[in-house]
Amino acid sequence: MMITFHAIGMGVMVGLSVILDARLLGWFLEIPYSALQRFLGVAWLGFGINFLSGASLFTTQAPDYVVHVIFMVKMSLVVLGAITAAVLQNIVARESATWGQGAAPTNVKIIAWLSIIFWVPAIVTGRLAAYI
Amino acid sequence: MSMYNAVQDWMQTTWVHHVVLDYAWSWPTLETLHFIGLSGLIGALLVMDLRLIGFERVIPLRAVHALAPVAIVSFAINLITGLGFVIAVPRMYTGNWSFWAKMICIALAGLNFALYYIAIEPKLLKAGPAAPTPISAKAAGVTSLVLWFGALSFGRLLPYLGTGGG
Numbered sequence: 595m596m597i598t599f600h601a602i603g604m605g606v607m608v609g610l611s612v613i614l615d616a617r618l619l620g621w622f623l624e625i626p627y628s629a630l631q632r633f634l635g636v637a638w639l640g641f642g643i644n645f646l647s648g649a650s651l652f653t654t655q656a657p658d659y660v661v662h663v664i665f666m667v668k669m670s671l672v673v674l675g676a677i678t679a680a681v682l683q684n685i686v687a688r689e690s691a692t693w694g695q696g697a698a699p700t701n702v703k704i705i706a707w708l709s710i711i712f713w714v715p716a717i718v719t720g721r722l723a724a725y726i
Numbered sequence: 727m728s729m730y731n732a733v734q735d736w737m738q739t740t741w742v743h744h745v746v747l748d749y750a751w752s753w754p755t756l757e758t759l760h761f762i763g764l765s766g767l768i769g770a771l772l773v774m775d776l777r778l779i780g781f782e783r784v785i786p787l788r789a790v791h792a793l794a795p796v797a798i799v800s801f802a803i804n805l806i807t808g809l810g811f812v813i814a815v816p817r818m819y820t821g822n823w824s825f826w827a828k829m830i831c832i833a834l835a836g837l838n839f840a841l842y843y844i845a846i847e848p849k850l851l852k853a854g855p856a857a858p859t860p861i862s863a864k865a866a867g868v869t870s871l872v873l874w875f876g877a878l879s880f881g882r883l884l885p886y887l888g889t890g891g892g
Contacts, residue, residue: 601882602768602875604761609769613796622792629784633773714762721758 599647604720606640608713611679618686618698618706628694634683641676664723671716678709734816746814753814760807764878766800771874778859778867786855822888828880835873842866 610633617627652659659665686702693699698706737743746752770793776782777790812819819825846862859867880887 595883597886598879598882601761601764601878605765605768605878606772609765609767610772611769612766613769613773613793616796622789624789624792625785626789629782630773632782633776636772636776717761717765718758721761722754725754 596647596650599643600651603640603643603647604717607637607644607679608640608675608717610634610637610640611675611682611709611713614682615706615709618702620697623696626695627698628690631682631687631690631694634679634687637679638683641679662723664719664726668716668719668723671712671719675709675712675716678705678712681705682709730820734820737813737816740813742810742813746810753811756807756810760804760811763800763803763807767797767804768874768878770794770797770800771870775867775870778870779864780859783856783858787850787853787857787859788855819884822884824880824884824887828877828884831873831877831880835870835877838866838869838873842870 613622614627614630614634614637616622617625617630682705686698686705689702690698746756774790774793774797777785777787842863846860846866850859850863
C-alpha cells in the first residue's frame, strides 16, 4: 500500500515540478507562470505523501537502506530537488510578478535546470535502488 | 481461447521478449522510463484537469492545451515500455486481475476523454477564457483524475495483488 502512495506522490511532485521548470525554460509560454506556479501547492502535497510513505517504507528495512549507496544518492537528490522547489516557491514566486507573463530571466532558468537535474535522476536512482 | 493463447505464445518468440529478458539492465531501464512517463502524464493531467474542474481560473482555459503534447508523449513512453513488459512475460500480466483493472481504467479514461473532446470542449471554447466551467466539464476532469490515479495504483500494486504477479 505504501509503495502505491509513494508512486502517486512521485508523479504529483516530480510531474508538476518538471512542468513548472519547462515553463521557466520557455515552453508553454501561453500559460502565465505567475498563475501556473500556484500548482506548487499541489506538488508539495505529493511531497508530503512521499515523506510519510517513504518514512514508513524506510522503517521496515532501515539497516539495509542506510548502507545502500544508490539509496543515499537518491535521498540526496530528493533533498536538493526539494530545495529547488522551495526556491521556486519563495524567491522565484516573488520575482515572477515582473516577468510572469513572458520569458524567465537567466538566473531563474538555472534554478529550473537544477530542478530537472535533481528530480529526474532521483527517480532513476530510486528505481535502480530496488535492483542494485 | 486458442487465439488468446496463440498471441501470448507468439509474444514469447519475438525479439522484444528476448531483449527484455536476456539483459540484466533491460527490465530496470524500462521500469525507470515507465516511472518517468508516469510522472509526466500525472503532472500534465493535474494541471489540465484541475483547471477544467475550476481551479486557477486566472489561467486561460485554452492555454493549458499546451500541456497536451506532454501528456501524449508521456503516455506513448508508457505504452511502449508497458508493451515491453507484457511481451516479455505475457502470462504474468494476463493472469493478474490487477493488470486488467489497470487496463479497464485506461480504456475508460480514453472513453472519458473522447466524450469530453466531442461533447464538452466545443461548448467550453465558446465561453470566455476565464468563465466558470459547467458541471459536465468538472465531472470529466474528476473522472479523468480518478481513472488515471486508479491506473497508477493498480499498476503499482500489480506485483502484490492477484496470483500471476511476480
